[in-house]
Amino acid sequence: MNCHEIQNELLLTVGENQLSDEIKKHLNECSDCKNFWESIDSVTEMMGDDSNFYLSDIETEQIINKVNFRTETPKKNVISIYKILTAAAAVILVLGVTYIAQKAGEFDRFGNIDTTVIHDSSVSQGAKASQIVLEDLFNEGDFDLVNSENIIVGEDMWDYLSDEDLKYLEDNFDIEDLL
Amino acid sequence: MNREGGTDIQELVLKAQKGNKEAFSELMKVFMNNVYSLTYKLTGEKDIAKDMTQDTFVTAWDKIKSYRGEGNFAGWLYKIAANNCFNFLKRDKRKVSLEMINVESMEIHKDRVLQPDKIFENKIRRDFVLAFMQSLPEQQRLAFELRFYKEMSFNEIARILGSALGTVKTNYREAIQKLRQLALEKGWQK
Numbered sequence: 388m389n390c391h392e393i394q395n396e397l398l399l400t401v402g403e404n405q406l407s408d409e410i411k412k413h414l415n416e417c418s419d420c421k422n423f424w425e426s427i428d429s430v431t432e433m434m435g436d437d438s439n440f441y442l443s444d445i446e447t448e449q450i451i452n453k454v455n456f457r458t459e460t461p462k463k464n465v466i467s468i469y470k471i472l473t474a475a476a477a478v479i480l481v482l483g484v485t486y487i488a489q490k491a492g493e494f495d496r497f498g499n500i501d502t503t504v505i506h507d508s509s510v511s512q513g514a515k516a517s518q519i520v521l522e523d524l525f526n527e528g529d530f531d532l533v534n535s536e537n538i539i540v541g542e543d544m545w546d547y548l549s550d551e552d553l554k555y556l557e558d559n560f561d562i563e564d565l566l
Numbered sequence: 567m568n569r570e571g572g573t574d575i576q577e578l579v580l581k582a583q584k585g586n587k588e589a590f591s592e593l594m595k596v597f598m599n600n601v602y603s604l605t606y607k608l609t610g611e612k613d614i615a616k617d618m619t620q621d622t623f624v625t626a627w628d629k630i631k632s633y634r635g636e637g638n639f640a641g642w643l644y645k646i647a648a649n650n651c652f653n654f655l656k657r658d659k660r661k662v663s664l665e666m667i668n669v670e671s672m673e674i675h676k677d678r679v680l681q682p683d684k685i686f687e688n689k690i691r692r693d694f695v696l697a698f699m700q701s702l703p704e705q706q707r708l709a710f711e712l713r714f715y716k717e718m719s720f721n722e723i724a725r726i727l728g729s730a731l732g733t734v735k736t737n738y739r740e741a742i743q744k745l746r747q748l749a750l751e752k753g754w755q756k
Contacts, residue, residue, distance in 0.1 A: 398739040401714065427742060430749035434698075435691040437715045440603035442616075447598045450616060451591055454623040458587075 388413065393420050401431050575639055582630050590630070593639070594623050600640060600716070601647050607711050608651040610700045618654060622647040641718065641726045648708050648727075655704070698748065702741055705729075709737035 388396065393413050397420070400406060406414070414421045442450070548556075575596065581589035601622050606615035625646050633642055699707050705727075712723045713734075720738070724731045 395739065398742045399720075399735055401742045426750065427746050430745055431714070431742075433691065433749070434695055434714065434745075437599070437603040439692045439695070440606045441599045442602050446616070447595065450598065450602075450620050450623070451594050453620050454594060454627070455587065455591065457620070457624050458627045 390417060390420055393417070394423050397424050397427060401427055576635070579630070579633065579635075579639055582627075583633070590627055597640060597643055601643055603715065604644055604647050604711055605651055607695065607699045607715070608648065608704075608707060609655065610696050614654065618647060618650050621650045625650065637722060637725060640716070641722055644712060644716065645726045652704055698745060701748075702744065705733075706737045706741040706744075709734050710741040713738050 388409065390413075393410060396407075396410060400410070414424055575593070578589045578593050578596075582593060598619070602615060602619045605618035605622065606612060609615050609618060622643060626643055629646075633639070636642075699710070702710065708727065709723060712718045712726070713720065718726075720731055720734050723729075724734045727734065
């Protein structure tokens with residue numbers, strides 16, 4: 388090893404009592420490295436040992452008591468409260484969105500009932516509502532079914548319905564109930 | 567009785583892992599000063615060091631079941647303590663430089679530093695060490711603490727810190743270089 392390598396190694400051996408034979412031999416032969424080592428060795432003496440940083444017995448006991456207190460006290464389950472609140476907020480959000488979506492689907496932008504929802508309504512409540520709406524429309528005589536043609540409701544109204552209209556009604560509604 | 571690394575420690579750890587609080591209290595007694603001296607030198611303030619020591623043992627109790635006996639128990643505690651300290655220092659943002667810790671007063675006492683009498687020995691040395699440690703970057707500070715004071719091998723330190731062996735050696739080497747340079751500048755050498 389050259390001087391640079393020796394000095395690098397000496398820096399790593401600070402705090403150790405024993406030097407390797409190779410380093411010892413080098414220090415005996417090289418005054419620069421010997422001075423370097425002595426400068427490190429003396430200054431590290433100033434660092435002392437850990438005992439300068441020890442706690443008193445009373446301080447040790449106080450910390451132990453505090454740790455025991457903190458580890459014995461049941462933790463407030465703050466996280467679970469947040470979880471509950473989050474879950475509640477999520478449920479409210481889903482219900483709200485569902486309600487708004489349902490309402491938005493049933494009414495057009497003028498606030499009138501949108502008959503298109505009748506076609507797609509699959510929930511039971513929606514089906515009942517659809518049936519009522521259909522009955523009302525039949526009675527009012529402005530029913531617009533598949534081909535957007537007004538149908539005069541009356542005894543002969545079935546004459547105005549095309550085969551396509553009839554099939555649609557049969558497929559989607561209980562005709563006897565409507566009548 | 568030096569119980570560190572002995573079977574007593576292993577037994578106490580096993581008992582503590584099963585929820586035995588008395589065993590954990592015994593572990594705290596054994597390692598209290600080791601942890602405290604580390605937190606003191608990393609943070610530079612006694613009261614903060616006490617809080618960090620307390621936090622370290624609370625964390626250790628919470629996580630003791632996850633300790634699988636890898637390395638020694640002291641090293642495991644040091645890792646927790648160092649993490650707590652560095653997290654605190656990140657939040658605290660206080661920068662303590664060597665100049666701020668009144669190096670001038672230490673120059674007055676430099677003869678006592680080198681040949682301290684019993685009255686001033688502890689305080690002067692402690693002040694000097696704290697001043698020096700605070701002047702180091704965190705990783706160098708920790709490498710110096712674990713190597714010089716805790717006498718851990720470089721391999722152990724590298725494992726604890728999750729760093730490369732070469733990095734740990736470099737940090738330690740630079741810390742010693744700074745210490746030597748400081749002593750030369752201030753004329754603190756014999």
